[in-house]
Amino acid sequence: MCSKMQVKVSSIIGLFCLTGCFYQIYDITKSYLQFKVRHDVAYDYSTSIELPAIDIMVPMPMALNYSIILATNPEEMNLICAQLNKKYKELNYKIDDSHGRCEDAIPLSILAKDPIAFSLNVSANITVQDIHLASIDLEHQVIEIFVPFFGSLNHEHCKTTRYYNGLAIFMRIFCLNGTKPFSVNTNFVSRNLGYSYFLRYSFGIHFGIRLSDPADLPIFERNKYFMITREPGSFPVVTISSVKTVMSSLEYPYETNCRYYNKDKSISKCMAEYTLSQSTPYLFKTAIYEWNEHPSHLGFNGDNNDNQRNDGNKVNQGELDAFINCNQQAAATQCEKTEYLLEGKISDQEMEYGLILFKPSWKANINLSVHPILPWDQYVILIGSIVGIWFGVSMLDYMLKITTIIKTTFTSLKHKLNNETNEIVVDYDYTQ
Structure with missing residues (x-):
């Protein structure tokens, strides 16, 4: 009867450990497969x-x-130069003056706008x-x-x-x-x-x-x-x-x-x-x-x-x-x-x-x-730790059994020693 009860308790503990282990592995795997990230900001002064x-x-x-752009339209270029000469009198650029380039004044006009x-x-x-x-x-x-x-x-x-x-x-x-x-x-x-x-x-x-x-x-x-x-x-x-x-x-x-x-x-x-x-x-x-x-x-x-x-x-x-x-x-x-x-x-x-x-x-x-947030190496470490923890919990049942066996064996030996001691005492009194 006692042996059947121990087998039943052992099965319950084993099922509990297996369920807990699989649930935690599922949860951590689900978290890993979401591939969440964290954002870091670091400041440094480079050497x-x-x-x-x-x-x-x-x-x-x-x-x-613009002399090249408007080369096919000299009238338009002459008109631009005349307007710029009036605006920038000190420049005195002419379209046919090789020493002065009218196009130099055009950027001044553009820059003003x-x-x-x-x-x-x-x-x-x-x-x-x-x-x-x-x-x-x-x-x-x-x-x-x-x-x-x-x-x-x-x-x-x-x-x-x-x-x-x-x-x-x-x-x-x-x-x-x-x-x-x-x-x-x-x-x-x-x-x-x-x-x-x-x-x-x-x-x-x-x-x-x-x-x-x-x-x-x-x-x-x-x-x-x-x-x-x-x-x-x-x-x-x-x-x-x-x-x-x-x-x-x-x-x-x-x-x-x-x-x-x-x-x-x-x-x-x-x-x-x-x-x-x-x-x-x-x-x-x-x-x-x-x-x-x-x-x-x-x-x-x-x-x-x-x-x-x-x-x-x-x-x-x-x-x-x-x-x-x-x-x-x-x-x-x-x-x-x-x-x-x-x-x-x-x-x-x-x-x-x-x-x-x-x-x-x-x-x-x-x-x-x-x-x-959860890189591969940490994921592997977590899986290993989960398996290790639940394996340790499942071993409690076996540890209890071993403890019971040791305790029973120790009690049996103690009882046997006590009996042997009593027999020696009785034999001694008889010879007296």
């Missing part, structure tokens, strides 16, 4: 400052040589060929890039890539020391030079500069650039510092569901597929293109031709729908992205050439990272 890619952006109206807004008018009436032939060559306006302890960089160290869209031209400069970007020790720079590297230039009177990840395309948004405006004939000293933000996430199956791709490039490619497939192929005016990427006859609106000139404000519903669709296709966030936030100031000091000093920022760099 070295790297030289990332440098992007130069010049709004299209400020980048064109809004070069970005004026870009819309320009984009509606130019082609890729106009940009190739009439835009300034930014590469020849870079005089020197200097890195402390190394010296001036040349074409062996730096690669320049030219880009354009309907609103601006761009140039990217990316320099490598072997296979890695140039870097300068932050502490030494702060104690001695005060700058980490500098750029000497002869760019025009209005342009933007930014630092970027070389894997990304240049961008047009003016608020992403530090805009530099100067008077004709004078070059200021500009100081710039940057804060680096590095973002890293986790792709599927984690809930962040990011993708290892370039979002801007994806949207640009998608829009190019749409605009180039139209009955009159054209280029989307805000997308960024490499210098020789597309044929020179293309313009930036579907109705562009030699007999039509407009103000660029026409809204193309099909283009708008395509843009929305392309953004929806590229809705996923990028798993890795690096951005630079620039701050700077323009001094009153005048130089023979423009000078941009890149200085260390007193602000910390930012690292935005995503980590799994």
Whole structure:
């Protein structure tokens, strides 16, 4: 009867342990398979400052040589020159004066208005060929890039890539020391030079500069650039510092569901597929293109031709729908992205050439990272601990049995010893 009762209790304990173990494994597995994440923010002051890619952006109206653009229409060019001579009397430019160039005064007039807004008018009436032939060559306006302890960089160290869209031209400069970007020790720079590297230039009177990840395309948004405006004939000293933000996430199956791709490039490619497939192929005016990427006859609106000139404000519903669709296709966030936030100031000091000093920022760099709440190694450890705990609980029954056996055996031995002792005593009294 007692043995049956023990078997029943043992079965109940075993079933309880098995149920509890499976339930906890199910619960922790369910939590793991949800692939939840945690977001971490870390700040650090880097011990070295790297030289990332440098992007130069010049709004299209400020980048064109209008003598070339209007060469087929000298009357219009003469009219523009006459108006500018009246406005800027001290310039005294003439269309046929080889010593004076009327087009130098045109950017002054544009700058007095809004070069970005004026870009819309320009984009509606130019082609890729106009940009190739009439835009300034930014590469020849870079005089020197200097890195402390190394010296001036040349074409062996730096690669320049030219880009354009309907609103601006761009140039990217990316320099490598072997296979890695140039870097300068932050502490030494702060104690001695005060700058980490500098750029000497002869760019025009209005342009933007930014630092970027070389894997990304240049961008047009003016608020992403530090805009530099100067008077004709004078070059200021500009100081710039940057804060680096590095973002890293986790792709599927984690809930962040990011993708290892370039979002801007994806949207640009998608829009190019749409605009180039139209009955009159054209280029989307805000997308960024490499210098020789597309044929020179293309313009930036579907109705562009030699007999039509407009103000660029026409809204193309099909283009708008395509843009929305392309953004929806590229809705996923990028798993890795690096951005630079620039701050700077323009001094009153005048130089023979423009000078941009890149200085260390007193602000910390930012690292935005995503980590799994329950990574694989922790999941395995938890499963092992759950099995171990419930295995230990299930062993209690066997431990009780062993304890009972030991206790019974000990009692039996004690009883036997007592009996043997009593027999010896009785025998002793008998012989007496």
